[in-house]
Amino acid sequence: MEHLSHKRKVTIMMAIIMAMFFSAINQTIVSTAMPRIIAELQGMEYYSWVITIYMLTSTIATVLVGKLSDMYGRKPFILIGIVIFMIGALLTGFSTDIFELIIYRGIQGLGAGIIMASVFTAVGDLFPPRERGKWTGVMMAVFGFSSVLGPTLGGWLVDNFAWKWLFWVFLPIGVIAFFMILFLFPKVEKSKGEKIDYAGSLLLTLSIVALLLGFSWAGTQYPWGDYRIIGLFAAAVVFAVIFVLIERRAASPVLPLSLFKNDIVTISNAIGFIMNAGMMGALIYLSFFVQGVEGISPTYAGYVTMPMSIAMVVMSTIIGRVITKTGKYKRFAVIGLPIMVAGMLIMAFMDSVWLAVVAMVVFGVGLGVGMPIFSLTVQNAVKPSELGVATASSQLFRNLGGTIGIAVMGTIMQTSLVNNMKEAASSSTGFDFTKLDPAVAEQLKEFQNPEMLLDQPKLEQLQATLPPEIQPIISQMIETLRGALSDSLTTVFLAGTAVLVVALILVFFLREIPLRTSNKMPEQGSEQSESHPSKSPSLQEA
Template structure:
C-alpha cells in the first residue's frame, strides 16, 4: 500500500483514526466515572478486574490478530474489531452487577485489541519508517485528545445522567467508523502458502490467561502462596513450554521466535513491558486520590487529568514531526522518561489538587516524548513481511506489562490500605480516641461502621447523605473517621506511585542499551539494511 497516492493514504488514515478514536474515547470516558459505577453496582474488591479483563482480552486479541493480518490483510480485522466493540459497549450499559460489567468489558477488550493491532500495523503498510514518526505522533495525539475529552465528559455524564450513557453515547461514531473503513480501506489478497497456527494460538492464549489470572488474584482473592495462585503460575509455565515447542515446529508460527533474536525488538519489548507496568499500574489509581482523598466530584476530577492529555497531544505531535525530519528517535526516549519519573514522584507526594495538576503536566510532557518511540524501533528493525507480527508483539508486551502492573499495584494498594487502617485503629485505641460502638443502637452502629470502608470515599453524594442521617452528637466522630480513611488511602497511594516510579526508572536504564539504526525512507529494505537486520538478529 506504500505505492498508493498521497490523497488516498490520507483518506485511509482518516478512516483508521476514526476507528481508533471510537475505541479510545470509549475507554477514557469511563476512567473518572468508574469509581462511582463500582460504588453503585458494588464490589470494590473486583475493581481491578474491570480493568484487567479489558486488558486481558485485548492483549490476546492483539497478538493473535498480528499474524492473521499479515496473512489476510488489515481491513477485515479492523471491521471485526469495531463490531466487537459496539456489541460490548451496548451490553455493558445493561449491566446489573459487577460480574456482568466485567464480562461485557471483556468483549469490548477483544474489539479494542483487534482495532489497535490492525491500525498501527496499517500505518506501517502505508508509510516508510521515516514517515511513520509523524503519523505515530498524530495517532498518539488521538489518544491524547480522547484523554482530554473522555474523563471530563465522563465525569459530567456520571454527575448528570444515568451511568449507562457513558457506554452508549458514542455508539453512532462506531457505525461511522465501520462505514469509513468498509468503503475507503483497500482489500489485500491472502498470502499464498501461509497456514494458521491454531495450536500455537491456543497455548499462547492459555499462557497469557493463566499468568494474568495468577497476578490478578494473588494478594486479593487468594494469598500469593495459595494453591490457586501457585497452580495458575505453574499452568502458565507449562503452557509456555508447550507453546515454545510448538513454535519451533510450526511452518507459520503465530509469534515467530526468530523475531526475538533481533536485539532491538527484544529490548524494545522489555522496555515497553516494564514502562507500562509502572505507568498503568500507578495511573489507574489517580482518581482514587482526586475523588477519594480530595473529595472532588468526577466532573472536576476530569479537569485534573486534562492537563496531562493536553501536554501529551502537543508534545507527541511535535516529537513525531522531529523524528520524521531527523530520522533520530532514541534521544527522545532518553529525555522523556526522566520527565515521566519526575511526574510520578510528584504524584507520590502530592497533597493538593494544584500539585496533582502539576504532576499531570510534567508526566504528560514525558509521555509525549517517550511513547511514540518504541513502536518505531520495532517496525524499523524488521522486514515488511513481519510488520504485523512485530507490531503485535510490541503491543503484546505493553499490554501484558500494563495488565500485570495493574494487578500488582492493586495488591500493593489493598495490602497497604489494610495495614494503614489497622495502624490507625491501634493508634486511636492507644490514645483513647476510639469509639465504642456498643453504646449505640444496632441500626446506627451499622451505619457508622460503613465509615470504616474506604469505598465510601468514592461516592461523595452517598457519603454526605449518610452523614446527614446520623445523630448530631456523633458527627465529630464521623468527621474523624472520614479523615482517618482519607489519610490511610493517601498513604497507600503514595506507596503505589513510588512502586510505579521505580519500574519506570528501570525502563530508563534499559533505554541506554537500545541500539539505534537509521529510519528507512522506503518499506523496501536495501541490501545494506538487510545486513543490519541480520546483524541485529545475530547480536540478539
C-alpha cells in the same frame, strides 16, 4: 500500499483515525466515572478485575490478530473489531452487577485489541518508517485528545445521567468508522501458502490467561503462596514451554521466535512491558486520590487529568515531526523516561489538587516525548512481511505489562490499605461504638469502609441522616479514611516510580539504526546497520 497516492493515503488515515478514536474514547470516558460505577454496583474488591479483564482479552486479541492480519490484510479485522467493540459497549450499559460489568468489558477488550492491532500495523503498510514518526505523533495526539475529552465528559455524564450512557453515547461514531473503513480501505490479497497456527494460538492464549489470572488473584482473592496461584503460574510456564517447542517447528507461527533474536525488538518490547507495568499500575489509582482523598466530584476529577493529556498531545505531535525530519529517535526515549519518573515521584507525595495537576503536566510531557518511540523501533527493525506480527508483539508486551502492573499494584494498594486501617483502628483515632445507640453504631460502621469515599452523593446522604451530636465523630472518621487511603496511594506511586526507573536503565541498551525511507528492506550488504539489526547492541550515544 506504498504505491497509493498521498491523497489516498491521507484519506485512509482519516478512516483509521476515526476507528482508533472510537476505541480510545470508550476507554478514557470511563476512567473518572469507574470508581462511582464500582461503588454503585458494590464491587470495590473487584475493581482491578474490571480493568484486568479488558486488558486480558485485548492482549489475547492483539497477538492473535497480528499474524492473521499479515495473512489476510488489516481491513477485515478492523471491521470485525469495531462490531465486537460496539456489541460489548451496548451490553456493558445494561450491566446490573459487577460480574456482568466484568464480562461485558471483556467483550469490549476483545474488540479493542483487534482494532488496535490492525490500525497501528496499517500505518506501517501505508508509510515507510521515516514517515511513520509524524503519523505516530498524530495517532498519539488522537489518544491524547480522547484522554482530554473522555474523563471530563465521563465525569459530567455520571454526575448528570445514568452511567450506562457512558458506553452508549459514542456508538454512532462506531457506525461511521465501520462504513469509512468498509468503503475507503483497499482490499489486500490473501497470502498464499500460509496456514493458521491453531496449536500455537491456543497454547499462547492458555499461557497468557493462566499468567494474568495468577497475577490478578494473587494477594487479593488468594494469598500469593496459595496452591491455586502457584498452580496458575505453573500452568502458564508449562503452556509457554510447549508453545515454544511447537513454534520452533510451525510452518507459519503465530508469534515467530526469530523476532526475539533481533536485539532491537527484544529490548524495545522489554521496555514497553516494564514501562506499562509501572505507568498503568499506578495511574489507574489516580482517581482514588482525586475523588477519594480530595473529595472532588467525577466531573471536576476529569479536569485534573486533562493537563496530562494536553501535554502528551502537544509533545507527541512535535516529537513525531522531529523524528520524521531527523530520522533520530533514541534521544527522545532517553529524555522522556526521566521526565515520566519525575512526574510519578511527584504523585507519590502530592497532598493537594494543584500538586496533582503539576504531576499530570510533568508526566504528560514525558509520556509525549518517550511513548511513541518503541513501536517505531520495532517496526523499523523487521521485514514488511512481519509488520503485523512484530507490531502485535510490541502491543502484547505492553498489554501484559499493563495488566500485570495493575494486578500487582492492586495487591499493593489493598494490602497497604488494610494495614493502614488496622493501624488507625488500634491507635487513638479508633472509635468505640459500644457507647452509642446500636442502630447509630451500625450506621457509623459504614464510615470505616474506604469505598464510601468514592461515592460522594451517597456519603453526604448517609451523613445527613445521622444526629447532629455525632457529626464531629463522622468528620473525624472520614478524615481517618482519607488519611489511610492517601498513605496507601503513596506506596502505590512509589512502586510505580521504581518500575519506571528500571525501564529507563534499559533505554541505554537500545541500539539505534537509521529509519528507512522505504517499506522495502535494504539490499544485503548495504547500510550495514539496517540489514543486520540482530547484531549485539552497542551503547550508542543518544
